Amino acid sequence: MASADRVNLRGRVMFVVLGILLVGATLLFFKIQNDQRQSLRASYAAAMEDAVSSRSAHLQVYVNELRKQTRFLAQTPPVQALVRATGGAIADRDGGDTIAAWKQRLQEIFKAFLTANPGYYQLRYIGVADHGRELVRVERQQEGLVVAADAQLQAKGDRDYFRESLKLSEGSVYISNITLNREHGQVQQPHVQTVRASAPVFAGDGKLFGMVVANLDIGPGLAEIMKPVRPGVQGYLANQDGDFLFHPDPGKAFGFDLGQRYRWQQEMPGLLLHNPEQQLREFSRLGEYPKGIETQSLTIAGEKVHLAAGKIHYDLSQPERYLALIYSLPDALIDEQMATLRNMLSLGFLGILLLLGLIMTVMLRRMFAPLEKLTDGAMAIADGSREVELPEKASGEIGTLVHAFDQMLNGIKQQERKLGSLHDHLRQSEAYANHVIETVPQGIIVIDADGRMIRVNNVAADLFGYSIQEMLGLPVEALMPAELVDIHRDGRVEYQQGEPKQRRRMGEGDNHVARRKDGEEFFVEVELCPLHMNDDHHVIATVSDVTQRKLAERELQIAATVFNAHEAMFITDPAANILRVNDAFLQVTGYSREEVIGKNPRILQSGRHTDEFYQEMWRHLNEYGVWQGEIWDRRKNGEIFPKWATISSVTDERGRLVNYVSMFSDITAVKEAQEEVLRLAYYDPLTGLPNRRRLVEQLQHNLKESARSRHYGGLLFIDLDNFKIINDTLGHDQGDALLKEVAHRLQAVLREVDTVARLGGDEFVIILHELGSDKEQAVEGARHVGEKLVATLAAPYRLQGRNFSCTGSVGATLFQGMDVSVEEIFRNSDIAMYEAKKLGRNGLRFFDPAMQASLEKRSQLESDLRDALEQEQFVLHYQKQVDDKGRTIGAEALIRWKHPVRGMIPPFEFIPVCEESGLIVPVGQWLMKEACQKLNQWQQNERMKDYTLSVNISMKEFMEEGFVRQVHQTIEESGVNPSNLELEITESIGHANPEELIEKLHLLRLADLSLAMDDFGTGYSSLSYLKKLPLDVLKIDQSFVRDLGVDTSDESIVQAIIKVGETLGLEVIAEGVESEEQFELLKQYGCRKFQGYYFARPLPAEEFEQSCVPCPEEADLDVAGV
Missing domain, CATH: 3.20.20.450 (EAL domain)
Incomplete structure (x- = not known):
C-alpha cells in the first residue's frame, strides 16, 4: 500500500509539474501571440495617427495658401482703383481711368492668375451694392478662360459666402465649406470639388465696398490627402456636420449635394472627436491649429474596428469649423496576419513541451528515492513510535525535514506540560475582563460577524432601556432609527470586510443617532475596535450618551452662524450701548470695532429723520419687542445710505430686558435699481424727456386738475419738418444730436409748470398748465407759446461744422375738465399739426372740427x-x-x-x-x-x-x-x-x-x-x-x-x-x-x-x-x- 502511495505521489508530482509546464507554456503562447497582436495593432495605429497628423497639416497648408492668394488678389491695384472709380461714378479720381478700363485690367490679372494656377477655375470681384452684383468674373471653361460679359454678371447677395464676408474685418479671409460646384443651380458634371475663399474690399472711408472671391478645385488636394496609408486601412473625410467628403464607397461622398446625406455619426456611432473649447480658444489666440488625435476601438455592423480620427481646423477665427479625417482598421485584417504566426508558434511550443516532459520524468525518479524512506519514518511517528530510521544521506530540504522531525517530538512533550498551566491562566483573565467591562462608565457592546450582539454590559443595557438578556442575539441595527438601518448595515459590512489598518482607523470617535427600546432617539458617541477570535471578526463598540453636549454645541453653532451672516449686526445693553458688532457691520459703516464698542447707535444717524420718527420706533419696539423698517444712516466717511433694519429686544427667563439686537442690510443698490426702472419706464433715454407713458399720466392728472379748477389747459403737438432728410444724409448720430438740441430748446422756452415730452422719432408734445378760465385768454396764451416754439425751432442748428435748418410744424388744442378723453386730445392736436404741414410747414395751427372732416375724407x-x-x-x-x-x-x-x-x-x-x-x-x-x-x-x-x-x-x-x-x-x-x-x-x-x-x-x-x-x-x-x-x-x-x-x-x-x-x-x-x-x-x-x-x-x-x-x-x- 505504501509502495503504491509512493508511486501515486510520484505520478501526482509528475502530473502537477507537467501541468504547470503546460499551463505556463500555454500562457506564454497566448502572451507572445497577444504581444504580437498588440504590436501589429500599434504599428497600424501609429501609421494611421501619423497619417492624420501629416495630412491634416498638408490640408491646412493647402487652405492657408488659398487664403494668402485670395488676400493678394484683393489687394491688387485694379481692385482698389475700382473702389475709387465707382465712388466717382465714371472715372478713377486719382488716375482718371474709367471703370471699364480698370475692369479690363482686373480681368487681365484674373486671367494671368488662373493661367499660372490651374487649380483655380473661377475668380470674381463682387460689389456690396445692388444685392451683391458681380463687377468682374473670369472663369475656366472647356474652351479656355472666359470673361463674363456685363449682361452675364449676377447678383450673389443670397450666397452664404457673400453674407459671411459682410461680417469680416479688413485683412480677413472667409473660407467656405467644401461642396460640389453648381452651374445654374445644378451640380456640375463631372463633379468638381470646390472650396471658395472671399476677401473683403473696403473703401477709403472704411465702409465695405465688395469682395474678391476665388473658386478652387480642391479635388486633387483631397485625393492627395486620402491616398492609402496601408493595404486594408480605409480612409474617410467629413465636414463639421459629419457629411462625408471622401468615402471608400464613392457613392456616399458629397451625398448632401446629391440629395442623400451620409454621415459618420450614422456609420460610426460612438466615435468621439475631441477638442475642448478652452484648447480651441488658446490655439486661436496663439495663431496655431490644434493637433488633437483620437484613437478608439468600436464595433460597427457587428465588426470590431480600430479608428484614428482628428479634426483639421482651417479657420482660426471660427474654431467650430473643421474637417474630420478618420482612418479605420478592421480587426479581421489583424486576425488574418496573426493566423500564420499562430501556427508556427503552436508547432514550436509542442516540441519544447515533449522535451521538458522527458527530462522531468528522469529527475523526479531520482529525487523521490530518499523522500520515500522519510515517509516511512513519518508514519512510524504517527503510530507513537519515537525511534525512527531516517535517511543517512539526506541533504538540502530533506535533511532539514529530518531535523524538524526531531524538534517536533521534543515540542510535543513540552506543549503537553504547558497546556495545563495556560488553562488556569485563561480562567483568571476572563474573570478580570468581565470585571473591567462592568466597571467602565461607557456602554460596551460586542458584535459578531453577522451583526448580532453577543456581549453587553449593564451600562449599555441601561442606556438603551433593555435588559442584558433582551439585547443578546439582537442585531445591532435594532438600536438605530429605522431610516438609518440600511445605511448602518452597509457600513458595518464594509467595515468588517476591510483591511486591519482600515478597521483600526475607523474605530475612532464619531457621533451617531441611536434609538432606545421605547423609541426615543438620542445622540451617542461610538468608538469601534476590531476583535479577532478564532478567525472570527468581531467588533467592540464603546457607546456614550452625548445628547446634552450635542444640543449645547448646536445652540452655539446657530448663534455663531447668525452673528456672522452677511447682514450687518450689533448687540447693545439695555441702555443701548453697543457691546458687539460683526464684520458685516464694519464693512457697511466703515467704522472699526474700537470706534463703536461702548457708543450709542445714534453715531450713525444721518439727520434725515425727525425726533418723532425715532420716538415712534422706540415706542413700537418696547411695546411689541420688535421693529422693522427703512432708515437712512451715515457711514464714517459721511456718505448717507439707506438700510432695511430689524431691531429685537432680548429678555431672560424672568422677562427682564437683557439686550437689543439689530440686523440691517444696505439697500443702496435696491434703491438705485428702483430709480433706474422708474427712469426707463417713464423717460426717453436719448433726450431725458418724459416718454409717452409718463405724458399720458401727466395729461390725465392735468385733466383732473382742470376739472376741479375749471381752468383751461393746452396740448401742442410738434413734428419736425425735415428731420428725416438730415438724419439720412448726416447719419443717425447727428440726428440724435439734433433731437437733443430740440429738447433743450423746448425746455428753455417753457414754464416750470408745463410739461414737454418726446413721443418717439421726431415728435414732441407739450402740455400747457393753467391757461386761465377765459377761453380767449387761453387761446392767446397757447398761441403765444406756440409761436415762440416755432421761432425757436427755426433757428439754425450747428452740425458737423455747418448750419442746418430744421423747422417744426405745431398743432394746438385746448381742453377743460374731463369733457374730452386723452385719446381725443392727442388726435385733435395731431390733426392740427398735419394741417400746419399742409399749409407750408414751419407754423402753428389750432384744431378746428372741419379739419376732422377733411382728415376723414383724405383717409377715405x-x-x-x-x-x-x-x-x-x-x-x-x-x-x-x-x-x-x-x-x-x-x-x-x-x-x-x-x-x-x-x-x-x-x-x-x-x-x-x-x-x-x-x-x-x-x-x-x-x-x-x-x-x-x-x-x-x-x-x-x-x-x-x-x-x-x-x-x-x-x-x-x-x-x-x-x-x-x-x-x-x-x-x-x-x-x-x-x-x-x-x-x-x-x-x-x-x-x-x-x-x-x-x-x-x-x-x-x-x-x-x-x-x-x-x-x-x-x-x-x-x-x-x-x-x-x-x-x-x-x-x-x-x-x-x-x-x-x-x-x-x-x-x-x-x-x-x-x-x-x-x-x-x-x-x-x-x-x-x-x-x-x-x-x-x-x-x-x-x-x-x-x-x-x-x-x-x-x-x-x-x-x-x-x-x-x-x-x-x-x-x-x-x-x-x-
Missing part, C-alpha cells in the same frame, strides 16, 4: 387709392410732343384714375395724397412698368419706333434706395430699348442730397436713358449746379408759357431758359402751349420741341396711336377739335 381717399392699385383702376393717357414742323416725335405718359363710382379723377386730387401716404412709390413703379410695355409695343411699329416716351418721377420715388435697380429691372423685363425712354425729374429733388442725385443720374445715363429737368425755372437751381447734372432736356414750365405775348417778364424768362439750354447743349421743350401765337413766339425764340393742348390733349393709348397718322403732310397741323 387713401383707402380708395390702395384699392385702385390692387384692382388696376389706374390708366395712362399720352400727350403728344411735336417738333417745330408739328410732327409727332414722342409723348408724355400721364396717369389717370378711373374711379368705379366717382368716374375719372384728375391727378391734382390724388397725387398729393399718394405723396403723403407713400403710395407714390408703388404707383410710380406701376406707371414705369406700363410705360415701358407700351413703348416696347411702339418700337415694334415701323411708324412709331422712333417716338420718345417721357415718364415723370416723384421726389420720394427717386430717393428710394433701390430706385436705379428697379428701373433697370423694369427695362429688362419689358425688353424695351431704353434710348427712347425719358425720365423727368423736378428741380426740388436735388436739394436734399445733391451728391446722391448726381450719382443716381449718372447710373441712369449708363443705362442709355434720357434725362429731363421738368418745370425748369420754378425752383432755385444755379447754373453751376445744373452743369453737374447729366441732363439731356430742359422743359419750360407752362406757367411761363401761359402769358407769352402778355407778360414781358415771362417772355424774358423763356428766352433765358432757351439760352441756358443752348449753352449747356440741352434740348428744350415748352410745356402748356395752347395757342398758335404761343407756338410762333416760341419758335422765334429758338425752341424746337413743344407740348400742349394746342397740339393734342392727353389721350388713351388707342386714341393716341390712331392720331399718329403717318403721312408727309403731317407738318400741316390740324388743331381742330383740340
Whole structure:
C-alpha cells in the first residue's frame, strides 16, 4: 500500500509539474501571440495617427495658401482703383481711368492668375451694392478662360459666402465649406470639388465696398490627402456636420449635394472627436491649429474596428469649423496576419513541451528515492513510535525535514506540560475582563460577524432601556432609527470586510443617532475596535450618551452662524450701548470695532429723520419687542445710505430686558435699481424727456386738475419738418444730436409748470398748465407759446461744422375738465399739426372740427387709392410732343384714375395724397412698368419706333434706395430699348442730397436713358449746379408759357431758359402751349420741341396711336377739335 502511495505521489508530482509546464507554456503562447497582436495593432495605429497628423497639416497648408492668394488678389491695384472709380461714378479720381478700363485690367490679372494656377477655375470681384452684383468674373471653361460679359454678371447677395464676408474685418479671409460646384443651380458634371475663399474690399472711408472671391478645385488636394496609408486601412473625410467628403464607397461622398446625406455619426456611432473649447480658444489666440488625435476601438455592423480620427481646423477665427479625417482598421485584417504566426508558434511550443516532459520524468525518479524512506519514518511517528530510521544521506530540504522531525517530538512533550498551566491562566483573565467591562462608565457592546450582539454590559443595557438578556442575539441595527438601518448595515459590512489598518482607523470617535427600546432617539458617541477570535471578526463598540453636549454645541453653532451672516449686526445693553458688532457691520459703516464698542447707535444717524420718527420706533419696539423698517444712516466717511433694519429686544427667563439686537442690510443698490426702472419706464433715454407713458399720466392728472379748477389747459403737438432728410444724409448720430438740441430748446422756452415730452422719432408734445378760465385768454396764451416754439425751432442748428435748418410744424388744442378723453386730445392736436404741414410747414395751427372732416375724407381717399392699385383702376393717357414742323416725335405718359363710382379723377386730387401716404412709390413703379410695355409695343411699329416716351418721377420715388435697380429691372423685363425712354425729374429733388442725385443720374445715363429737368425755372437751381447734372432736356414750365405775348417778364424768362439750354447743349421743350401765337413766339425764340393742348390733349393709348397718322403732310397741323 505504501509502495503504491509512493508511486501515486510520484505520478501526482509528475502530473502537477507537467501541468504547470503546460499551463505556463500555454500562457506564454497566448502572451507572445497577444504581444504580437498588440504590436501589429500599434504599428497600424501609429501609421494611421501619423497619417492624420501629416495630412491634416498638408490640408491646412493647402487652405492657408488659398487664403494668402485670395488676400493678394484683393489687394491688387485694379481692385482698389475700382473702389475709387465707382465712388466717382465714371472715372478713377486719382488716375482718371474709367471703370471699364480698370475692369479690363482686373480681368487681365484674373486671367494671368488662373493661367499660372490651374487649380483655380473661377475668380470674381463682387460689389456690396445692388444685392451683391458681380463687377468682374473670369472663369475656366472647356474652351479656355472666359470673361463674363456685363449682361452675364449676377447678383450673389443670397450666397452664404457673400453674407459671411459682410461680417469680416479688413485683412480677413472667409473660407467656405467644401461642396460640389453648381452651374445654374445644378451640380456640375463631372463633379468638381470646390472650396471658395472671399476677401473683403473696403473703401477709403472704411465702409465695405465688395469682395474678391476665388473658386478652387480642391479635388486633387483631397485625393492627395486620402491616398492609402496601408493595404486594408480605409480612409474617410467629413465636414463639421459629419457629411462625408471622401468615402471608400464613392457613392456616399458629397451625398448632401446629391440629395442623400451620409454621415459618420450614422456609420460610426460612438466615435468621439475631441477638442475642448478652452484648447480651441488658446490655439486661436496663439495663431496655431490644434493637433488633437483620437484613437478608439468600436464595433460597427457587428465588426470590431480600430479608428484614428482628428479634426483639421482651417479657420482660426471660427474654431467650430473643421474637417474630420478618420482612418479605420478592421480587426479581421489583424486576425488574418496573426493566423500564420499562430501556427508556427503552436508547432514550436509542442516540441519544447515533449522535451521538458522527458527530462522531468528522469529527475523526479531520482529525487523521490530518499523522500520515500522519510515517509516511512513519518508514519512510524504517527503510530507513537519515537525511534525512527531516517535517511543517512539526506541533504538540502530533506535533511532539514529530518531535523524538524526531531524538534517536533521534543515540542510535543513540552506543549503537553504547558497546556495545563495556560488553562488556569485563561480562567483568571476572563474573570478580570468581565470585571473591567462592568466597571467602565461607557456602554460596551460586542458584535459578531453577522451583526448580532453577543456581549453587553449593564451600562449599555441601561442606556438603551433593555435588559442584558433582551439585547443578546439582537442585531445591532435594532438600536438605530429605522431610516438609518440600511445605511448602518452597509457600513458595518464594509467595515468588517476591510483591511486591519482600515478597521483600526475607523474605530475612532464619531457621533451617531441611536434609538432606545421605547423609541426615543438620542445622540451617542461610538468608538469601534476590531476583535479577532478564532478567525472570527468581531467588533467592540464603546457607546456614550452625548445628547446634552450635542444640543449645547448646536445652540452655539446657530448663534455663531447668525452673528456672522452677511447682514450687518450689533448687540447693545439695555441702555443701548453697543457691546458687539460683526464684520458685516464694519464693512457697511466703515467704522472699526474700537470706534463703536461702548457708543450709542445714534453715531450713525444721518439727520434725515425727525425726533418723532425715532420716538415712534422706540415706542413700537418696547411695546411689541420688535421693529422693522427703512432708515437712512451715515457711514464714517459721511456718505448717507439707506438700510432695511430689524431691531429685537432680548429678555431672560424672568422677562427682564437683557439686550437689543439689530440686523440691517444696505439697500443702496435696491434703491438705485428702483430709480433706474422708474427712469426707463417713464423717460426717453436719448433726450431725458418724459416718454409717452409718463405724458399720458401727466395729461390725465392735468385733466383732473382742470376739472376741479375749471381752468383751461393746452396740448401742442410738434413734428419736425425735415428731420428725416438730415438724419439720412448726416447719419443717425447727428440726428440724435439734433433731437437733443430740440429738447433743450423746448425746455428753455417753457414754464416750470408745463410739461414737454418726446413721443418717439421726431415728435414732441407739450402740455400747457393753467391757461386761465377765459377761453380767449387761453387761446392767446397757447398761441403765444406756440409761436415762440416755432421761432425757436427755426433757428439754425450747428452740425458737423455747418448750419442746418430744421423747422417744426405745431398743432394746438385746448381742453377743460374731463369733457374730452386723452385719446381725443392727442388726435385733435395731431390733426392740427398735419394741417400746419399742409399749409407750408414751419407754423402753428389750432384744431378746428372741419379739419376732422377733411382728415376723414383724405383717409377715405387713401383707402380708395390702395384699392385702385390692387384692382388696376389706374390708366395712362399720352400727350403728344411735336417738333417745330408739328410732327409727332414722342409723348408724355400721364396717369389717370378711373374711379368705379366717382368716374375719372384728375391727378391734382390724388397725387398729393399718394405723396403723403407713400403710395407714390408703388404707383410710380406701376406707371414705369406700363410705360415701358407700351413703348416696347411702339418700337415694334415701323411708324412709331422712333417716338420718345417721357415718364415723370416723384421726389420720394427717386430717393428710394433701390430706385436705379428697379428701373433697370423694369427695362429688362419689358425688353424695351431704353434710348427712347425719358425720365423727368423736378428741380426740388436735388436739394436734399445733391451728391446722391448726381450719382443716381449718372447710373441712369449708363443705362442709355434720357434725362429731363421738368418745370425748369420754378425752383432755385444755379447754373453751376445744373452743369453737374447729366441732363439731356430742359422743359419750360407752362406757367411761363401761359402769358407769352402778355407778360414781358415771362417772355424774358423763356428766352433765358432757351439760352441756358443752348449753352449747356440741352434740348428744350415748352410745356402748356395752347395757342398758335404761343407756338410762333416760341419758335422765334429758338425752341424746337413743344407740348400742349394746342397740339393734342392727353389721350388713351388707342386714341393716341390712331392720331399718329403717318403721312408727309403731317407738318400741316390740324388743331381742330383740340
